[in-house]
Structure formats: structure tokens, C-alpha cells
Amino acid sequence: MSDQTPAPSLPVTFRPGLTRAILLTAGVVIFLVISGIALLLEQFGPGDQLTFVLTGALIFWVLAQLARVKVVADETGVTVVNIVTRRRLDWAEILQVNLRPGDPWVFLDLSDGTSLPALGIQPGIAKQRAIADAQALRALAEARSADRIAQDQG
CATH class of the missing domain: 2.30.29 (PH-domain like)
Structure with missing residues (x-):
């Protein structure tokens, strides 16, 4: 790394923007797909559907933690x-x-x-x-x- 880089003005936040966008988008898509499957399959009872939705929410939460x-x-x-x-x-x-x-x-x-x-x-x-x-x-x-x-x- 070069020592010639000027210091940016403060405050400044550094975050992996593209990685964050990919993780959050994937989380939303996964949540919607899993929830949609749970609601569309009629052989699932309410408890099974809730389990699917909660699993989708958990996956989204994990990806959101990675994105933060x-x-x-x-x-x-x-x-x-x-x-x-x-x-x-x-x-x-x-x-x-x-x-x-x-x-x-x-x-x-x-x-x-x-x-x-x-x-x-x-x-x-x-x-x-x-x-x-x-x-x-x-x-x-x-x-x-x-x-x-x-x-x-x-």
C-alpha cells in the first residue's frame, strides 16, 4: 500500500458495498422463495408452513449479519x-x-x-x-x- 494516500475527511465508513448488496439480495430472495413454497404446497399444515417461514427468516438474518x-x-x-x-x-x-x-x-x-x-x-x-x-x-x-x-x- 502506498504511503502517499491522503487521509479522507472524518467521519468515514468503510464497508464492502457489493458484497453487502449481494448478501442482502440473496437473503430476501431466499426468504421469499422458501416462504412462497411453504404457502403454495397445500399438503403442509400451518405448523409446517410456519417452520418454513421461520427457516427463511433465519437464513435472511444470518446473511444480514454477514452484511453488517x-x-x-x-x-x-x-x-x-x-x-x-x-x-x-x-x-x-x-x-x-x-x-x-x-x-x-x-x-x-x-x-x-x-x-x-x-x-x-x-x-x-x-x-x-x-x-x-x-x-x-x-x-x-x-x-x-x-x-x-x-x-x-x-
Whole structure:
């Protein structure tokens, strides 16, 4: 990733837009098809139909959870929303933003020695967009780091 990328204005939200659209569309279609089948097949009783509809709703819910991933950067830090977790980080906690060839998503190296996956930036379908988003997040983290060092020295 290039270090020449300018930092975007804050707040900014990074999310895999095309992946999100595909997951939500698939969820709606699957729900409608399963529910339609349940209602059209007359040999099913009300309990069976309800089970089909609830199964369709469960599948939609799972796909919606997969689609909710995002990374939100604001003046005070970054919120990483993954499939079942949400974590708020101060800028000082982020040491490095990594998206290496072959990585499924961005990884944030943290000051506590751990690495946090940020599924909101993933190169699966839109590789160039993910690279640009990772560069922008890196530029923000580096700018905030530089600001922090200047404040500490001033």
C-alpha cells in the first residue's frame, strides 16, 4: 500500500458495498422463495408452513449479519463491526493497518500486541476498492499518530 494516500475527511465508513448488496439480495430472495413454497404446497399444515417461514427468516438474518460488517472512523477513533462483535478503538491503539496479498480482509495491529480483523474492508469482490479503503484507513491512522506525537512533544 502506498504511503502517499491522503487521509479522507472524518467521519468515514468503510464497508464492502457489493458484497453487502449481494448478501442482502440473496437473503430476501431466499426468504421469499422458501416462504412462497411453504404457502403454495397445500399438503403442509400451518405448523409446517410456519417452520418454513421461520427457516427463511433465519437464513435472511444470518446473511444480514454477514452484511453488517463495517469500519467507522471518526475524530476519536475507529469502531470495527464484525459478524458478531463490535469493538471501539482509540487511534492510539492502532499501530498499523495491514492488507497483504492473499489476506481475506484488513488486519489492525494493536498496541496490546494483538491483531484485530476488520471485515469491513475485504478484497473478495472489489479488490481495488478494498486496497483504496485500506490505504485511506492507514493514512488516517498515521495522521492521527503524527498528531498525537506532536501534541505529546508540544
